[in-house]
Amino acid sequence: MNDIMRNIYLITILTLRETFSRKIFIAFFAISTLSLITMGIILASVDVESFMSFFGQKAQNNEIILSEILSGLKLMIVSPLFGFGLFLSIFSVSSLVPNMLEKGNIDLLLSKPVARYQIIIGKFLGGTLVVFINIAYLVIGMWILFGIKFGIWETAFLYSIPMITFTFAVLYSLIIIVGILTKSSILAMMLSYIIFIIISPILAFRENFYPLIDSKATEIIIDVLYYIVPKTSELGTQMSDLSISGGIDDFQPILTSLAFMILILYFSIIIFNKKDY
């Protein structure tokens, strides 16, 4: 491992340890574990026939119907996971950068033979990795439980892991730049929530508002905004589709959100490189 990779790796690992030392992530793990245990108990206590009859289906209607029921069930798991998981993740990582920038802490880091861009990349990877681990733990756990019980091992359900992680990574890049600019975890967190909960869903349905808008210029501005702002709402919809059907129809939300993330990280590094601490 060369020096650059080693430095990024070390900062990633420290970020990972920092987040795992927080109660919020321990709580996240505890909730995930509890959900897995509860689901395990439920699945162990019912047989396949009574499970299908619970959903109004006869057992002989076989595997196709069972698979459809399971898809619905999985959707019931990943959709709240997307919302609740991201909400908790944003909350728990929003202070990573402001904490790092505190006097006495940043001095220790910057006085080491580490380039500033390596610190930002390490922080980004560390935060993203911890969310990936948390989400993977719950989703893979559920997937194994369903697989064991029903013998159906559809991998599409697992696609929700990279999709949720990717959506988080896009918002996390925003948290990083706001953290660098303001050293405020609250501001970083608020801005992410506003985009995630308000702006992105509104912009996703922008075409429904156009009949109400007279000005063409306003429409253009809203369109531009739509392409700039991360499309967390559509990423959520795509995650649901992907975890059921295993396919994506439109790559635009993913690609524009990816471009947003890369640009924001690039600007974060540029700003961080010029700041005095």
Place this chain on the structure above:
Amino acid sequence: MNIITINNLTKIFNPNSKSSRVTALNNFSLTVNESTIFGLLGPNGAGKTTLIKILLGIVFPTSGTAEILNKKIDDYLVRKHVGYLPENHKFPLYLTGEDVLKYYAQLSGCSKEGLQEKIDSLLKLVKMYKWKRTKVKSYSKGMMQRLGLAHALIADPKIIFLDEPTDGVDPLGRKEIRDILLELKSEGKTIFLNSHLLSEVELVCDRVAILHKGSLVREGTVVDITTQKEIYEIKINQKLDSEIVRKSTEGFSFSQKDDYTLHLKVESPEQRDKLLDKFRQNGISIEAMLPLKTSLEDMFINLIHETDNREDNE
């Protein structure tokens, strides 16, 4: 060999703001030799910490250049050879003392081979071995400072920057830290020390620089700086008689410290010889005559007041 070279370094914070513009360093130049303990003194806000932060790439200079080990400071790899103990440092609270050293050692480029032995020996040196598996969040200020010192030494640096290293450490601990610094110097390390405790600086530093309002006001060896060459302390082996004293010191400015000691101001070596002759003529036997030394603290306070008064008059 110069291990640190600073040329005309200026740092202005908020240069475009009229209300919050601060000149932290003003055309500051300095060199520091290898294997010495160099003390940087100055009142609060003098620019001492800013200078160290510039040298370590934490703050960027507005103008001027600086080199460490003949490499420009903007090359971050030069920091492989530098150890730093910042003032009020904050180690990750969820790590143990041992973990802190391991982590920062690796970040400084140390290989894993032999690292554990090195960590143990440093923790023993700073008397923290007993608490190596205790989380940093339980450490007292003094323990943090000791761990901070070990952290500054972990990568076996050639230059060690210490910002208030004895802050929060008890007198016994301070003595131990001073001994460590002297030992490091004997190993060929260069130590750059920022401290408010002038008595400590006086005890360990070879050279000192006094910084005030971002400018260098005095630099030299501790002996040079604390010696007032024009004032002599004269010790007499008999109790001083005021009439004889008056006769002997006619034309000189003097003060009597006690029954056996006088402080006299002389302008030149010729005047000093003339004074000695006068004493002898009056039958006074001189036991000792030495240039008067002041403490670094007294010298520092006088110098800062003088500089402030001069600026006020201007």
